[in-house]
Amino acid sequence: MRFQTKNVHFQHKMDSTEVSKTKPIFQTSAFSFENFDDMEGFFEGKKNYLYSRMGNPNTDDLGKGVADLEGAEAGVATSSGLSAILAGILSVAKAGDHVVATQDLYGGTYQLLARELPDLGISVSFVNFESREEIEEAITENTVLLYSESVTNPLLRVEDLTGMVKIAASQNLKTMVDNTFATPYLIRPHEASVDIVVHSATKYIGGHSDVTAGVVTGNFDLMTKAQGKVSNLGSNLGPMDGWLACRGLKTLSLRMQKQCDNAQELAKALKENDMIKSVHYPTAVSQHGNGAIVTVDFTDELSVHEFSKRLEWIKIVPTLAGLETSITYPAGTSHRSMPKEMREKLGVTDSMIRISVGIEDAEDIIAVFKKALS
Numbered sequence: 001m002r003f004q005t006k007n008v009h010f011q012h013k014m015d016s017t018e019v020s021k022t023k024p025i026f027q028t029s030a031f032s033f034e035n036f037d038d039m040e041g042f043f044e045g046k047k048n049y050l051y052s053r054m055g056n057p058n059t060d061d062l063g064k065g066v067a068d069l070e071g072a073e074a075g076v077a078t079s080s081g082l083s084a085i086l087a088g089i090l091s092v093a094k095a096g097d098h099v100v101a102t103q104d105l106y107g108g109t110y111q112l113l114a115r116e117l118p119d120l121g122i123s124v125s126f127v128n129f130e131s132r133e134e135i136e137e138a139i140t141e142n143t144v145l146l147y148s149e150s151v152t153n154p155l156l157r158v159e160d161l162t163g164m165v166k167i168a169a170s171q172n173l174k175t176m177v178d179n180t181f182a183t184p185y186l187i188r189p190h191e192a193s194v195d196i197v198v199h200s201a202t203k204y205i206g207g208h209s210d211v212t213a214g215v216v217t218g219n220f221d222l223m224t225k226a227q228g229k230v231s232n233l234g235s236n237l238g239p240m241d242g243w244l245a246c247r248g249l250k251t252l253s254l255r256m257q258k259q260c261d262n263a264q265e266l267a268k269a270l271k272e273n274d275m276i277k278s279v280h281y282p283t284a285v286s287q288h289g290n291g292a293i294v295t296v297d298f299t300d301e302l303s304v305h306e307f308s309k310r311l312e313w314i315k316i317v318p319t320l321a322g323l324e325t326s327i328t329y330p331a332g333t334s335h336r337s338m339p340k341e342m343r344e345k346l347g348v349t350d351s352m353i354r355i356s357v358g359i360e361d362a363e364d365i366i367a368v369f370k371k372a373l374s
């Protein structure tokens with residue numbers, strides 16, 4: 001099957017004793033059994049489900065659906081993108097281990113890696129992943145993992161996954177990549193031999209801004225470990241949220257295609273506008289397009305605050321990937337806790353906004369921005 005067919009039919013390959021056209025919601029905390037022998041069947045691997053914290057058909061569907069599109073053996077759904085990242089990291093790292101991560105990380109991921117992992121005994125170094133030397137210099141004898149994002153936030157740097165895997169392979173390290181911004185429709189990091197891929201399914205996987213969820217994918221061995229972490233730490237996803245994210249996932253390729261096409265047109269229109277100093281929009285990301293996020297830096301003549309009052313139906317939202325076009329202010333939200341010098345070193349300026357392009361008609365999106373800029 002090609003991507004779009006596989007995308008819309010991912011649930012049809014699942015076991016189907018059900019007759020409902022859509023997958024029913026197993027809104028239950030546990031599963032019941034005929035007798036104790038029947039219950040023993042779970043521990044013998046004859047039954048899939050016992051207790052929803054340890055697995056539920058709706059959350060498993062999400063893990064399997066994303067794994068399938070990523071080209072991974074297995075996937076585990078979790079309560080959020082951050083808990084997926086934690087489960088992925090803990091499936092390869094323990095106290096005493098060291099992680100080398102890119103410095104231009106999503107803000108929440110930075111907090112998890114910089115503040116929480118050290119308390120668990122896992123140390124992290126943040127370096128510029130554009131420099132092979134910096135990565136290699138940061139690796140110590142305790143290093144177990146290289147961590148990056150396929151497309152970074154908010155400057156949309158596209159990671160050299162092959163280069164990253166090469167360094168890891170030469171030092172016997174695992175690799176992990178956050179593929180939230182790209183989605184498997186654009187980039188499939190496992191094809192470059194990345195070991196673990198994570199998603200904030202809150203974003204494009206769910207796609208409708210109505211659920212907080214995460215997914216981690218990889219080989220059977222790593223995902224068995226990740227599932228163990230999720231069960232033991234209690235960071236499982238609820239059945240209803242799993243079902244909602246699956247409903248969103250079915251239209252991933254349609255949404256992404258439209259959003260990428262719109263973003264390409266918007267980026268072009270903004271590049272031609274005198275009020276804009278620079279437009280960050282990557283090229284050659286994939287055969288389908290270059291993503292649906294456009295980041296712009298305003299000239300000194302324009303106040304971002306003034307601009308934000310003139311956006312008509314475009315909402316100001318500190319997230320991304322919804323069906324509706326929205327904007328956010330990285331310096332005031334995702335990168336707020338970062339010292340100004342560090343922000344500037346990364347290139348995140350105070351005159352920068354990040355646009356998450358939706359599925360509206362491109363002409364209407366462009367018209368609102370043009371009017372607000374004028």
Ligand SMILES: *Cc1c(COP(=O)(O)O)cnc(C)c1O
Nearest residue numbers: 080081082106108180200202213
């Ligand atoms: C939102 C986001 C996360 C965190 O996901 P949550 O679902 O909010 O926990 C991680 N990485 C990236 C790139 C994100 O955009």
